Amino acid sequence: MIQSLLEPDRRRAPAGDPAIIARSLRVNRPDGAVLDGVSFEVRQGTVTGLLGPSGAGKTTLLRTIVGVQQVNAGTITVLGHRAGSRQLRSRVGYATQEPAIYPDLTVTELLEYFAAVLGCDDGRVDEVIATVGLDEHSRIRVDRLSGGQKARANLAVALLGSPDLLVLDEPTVGSDPRLRRELWSLFDRMAADGATVLVSSHMLDEASRCGQLLLVQHGRVLAQDTPANLRARTGTDNVEEAFLSLTEGSS
Template identity: 40%
Template sequence: MKIINVENLWKVYNKRKEALKGITFHVDHGEVFSLLGPNGAGKTTTVKILSCMIKPSQGKVEVLGFNVPQECNKIREKIGVVPQEFQGFSDLTAEENLRYFVKLYNGDESQVEELMKTVDLLEYRKTRYRNLSGGYKRRLAIACSLAGDPKLLFMDEPTVGLDPRSRRDLWDLITEVKRRGVTVLLTTHYLDEAQRLSDRVGVIFDGKLVRLSSPRELMEEFRKQTLEEAYLALMELLGDTS
């Protein structure tokens, strides 16, 4: 079943900046799907449209069977979002921040405990947000995104700025979320991460989708052993100079 269906999606900012130039793809139920591509390619724009934060300019966008933007009210209650820049309430503790989100979704106290356990945050539950390390801020962001038991989770560069250990923990967490049947759409610059986690990847370049395949297929296309090498070969082919 298609959890996300995108056909010929365009996004034009301020009537002149074409950030997306007609992209088409879908995401199946239970997949981890990763959007890859250089800075400015259009990854965040795509995530923002799919998670109902901004409107598409043109094209068909369906999420969980509902139309974007017309039925965004129904979509919002069923999805979780870890934005590129999550900001918690700095004077509230980790636990208080999480409780705020759980209450938004009418969850009860047991869910606060449960989620803190899931992301391994119990030790820092009484720490104010501003005093949490980057890794624990990210764990909290993920816990908050899981409030309300989303069927679909969007994560925009979830591991940026994390130390290697925290990144590994987050990989485990994403795997666990997937095991529970949640569909995950993520963006990342870390190709090792994308290779390990993704069922399929979509490569965006200059607002266009230039590849849509499994990591393995992309590696085979360029006869490389890793997704990173295959990706770099693709960028070279496209003349990316960044």
């Protein structure tokens, strides 16, 4: 069962203030723009789902938010600082779609290494291992884990510092339904404590669990709203139909 990763005495900025502000973002590649004038805001204390088809620019947008993507035009501010600023290193957790973890370490050794880098308490390692359901694999080398288990280890690294902003690229891929449900419950608790969670996903059933949805296609923002408002706006019965209505209308 997932345990709380939140520090009870940790003080966050008031919920509702902007956690991310993007204005006219543009990222170019030789064959065209990956992000083409993207503007949006994400409020603190929310769980926001980033949805879009393959090639829509989701991963590039997440990389821009954490400051590892070169931007050709526009601005992006994260927690009051320029994206990628030194002040954000201990405040932003990032889990990439392809696990960026050391394969020759055990799960425990991997997390102990990153805990030392972040200056986390010793007990944090065992806590996040339990959170992502890797208790029985803690002494196994990362290169011997399944794809889904590697994704969990990658998520554990992002959770270590109890971040103010958690940026997750397809975090539940390879997870069984029970773990997926528990992870989303964790995201909800983090948001209730004032943290901000931004999750990209291609699973539209997960989209309905988000407080806000950010829909992208062809490097542009199609809509940002609550799932209920998107359904009402498109006259559809579920998020999947609303998404298809908006994306088909923009193609």
